[in-house]
Amino acid sequence: MKAQRNCYVYVYDRYSDWEPALAVYGLNNFTDIRVIPFSVDGQPVTSGGNVSVQPQQSLEQAIAADIDLLIIPGGATIAAGAEHEALLPLVRKQLDSGRLLAAICDATVFLGNHGLLDQISHTGNDARVLQMMAPNYKGAAHYIARPAVTAGNLITAAGTAMVPFTKEIYTALGILEQPELAFWFGFFDAAGNTPQFSHVPALPFFFRSYEVNMESMLPLVRTATLEMYRQAIAAGLEVCGPVQWHYHQFDGNPQTMFRLEIGLPITAVGPVPAPYQCEVLPAFDCISTTHEGGWDKLGDTYGKLISITRALGIQLAGYNREQYFRYDFHQPDQNITNVQMGILKP
CATH class of the missing domain: 3.20.80.10 (Regulatory factor, effector binding domain)
Incomplete structure (x- = not known):
């Protein structure tokens, strides 16, 4: 039996650093799930918030790894940037193997433009935005107007839905009921209906x-x-x-x-x-x-x-x-x- 679960987070220049932040902080601090940031070449990147990030692995290493959860954040370049095409084999491997893939904001555009949302329920910033930004997108019939959606092993979310995105991830991993994680996450969840002392x-x-x-x-x-x-x-x-x-x-x-x-x-x-x-x-x-x-x-x-x-x-x-x-x-x-x-x- 596999003892260690892994969460890989794709980082790249100008990625939206707030979008995966809540999810990975909770995983790293309140669970035994290992969080591993990686970039295409394993070299440092600078986020959209001008934060320097030193990845722990390269894309080549990630493809060879056993990944329980792959998180792809949105950002200024991922919707149309050719440099992200190299990520597709890892994405397809994750989906085909039944492992969790979580994409938020413009990362849903990236998936939609490569036909990965055509036959599965999903969400994003807006159905019209997906159609406009992803010319090859044919999944409008499966679009659900909610902040975050889980369908099978795919989690998608709007860029403003960091908290619902995190909740879908924790639910899919079966960790939302862990007392310490639930207490900490409760301060962000339920639209302000958080227990108070x-x-x-x-x-x-x-x-x-x-x-x-x-x-x-x-x-x-x-x-x-x-x-x-x-x-x-x-x-x-x-x-x-x-x-x-x-x-x-x-x-x-x-x-x-x-x-x-x-x-x-x-x-x-x-x-x-x-x-x-x-x-x-x-x-x-x-x-x-x-x-x-x-x-x-x-x-x-x-x-x-x-x-x-x-x-x-x-x-x-x-x-x-x-x-x-x-x-x-x-x-x-x-x-x-x-x-x-x-x-x-x-």
Whole structure:
């Protein structure tokens, strides 16, 4: 069995250095995949950002190598430069052998102009751009208007899609779930919906406490919130935020009994009738993220947060909050829920 996987990155004068940068940084720092830059003759090149790059190998050495992933970045010359024709035997070898080939930006033009996109789903900067820049391109029927596309062992992407391009690469390599890589990549992925570590200040809170498990909790979903608003108005409290559910010592087991507090943020505490309570909750530290969509998938969001804390060796406090910025029982895909998992300071 082959122990070492290799990623070869084609570098050349004026190549777009940002396009493969995220992918190769993650591979080199968070996996055992070896990253090897190569040029046609093995000599130094200067990127489009005027960065000098010393390749580790030549094209001749790359053709003789066992390559798990070949990355071809775009750049000012690759679409039509004759000097890149020498790369074609390696490209065809990679595709024919079923090994991964990832091309971004004008590298898709290079592939399209040599008939390598004619019969396979792909993307690029734009279908019209491909047709204009690659006279021999006949794959318009297979063009997909997405930032990045994987079809078989071919990954293609637009030049502005560095993050989706990287995600397709990591997914194809089966490494996206590695905790350290997933945590690091999470800062770039999901359009800003990245978990954050926060210190939440003290919160004046009007609430009612329940002892429940998952089954007995469900009837409270619609009834408890409505009653909270009625009681808050009757008590003359000024509500200043969305309804929240606070979970104490809930371990994910459907049978476990735990304490659930359902309530509303308010501007100031005041007298309220039992069984309702009104107090200032202390500040707490948490890791948080926004869950968009139905609550049936909330477990996936919690799993993501738990994976991050485990990877970083952070201990959970056993206290979580959910803030319901938007909820629609008829269209749950429109729900927006902020999840805060309490953590303990080391």
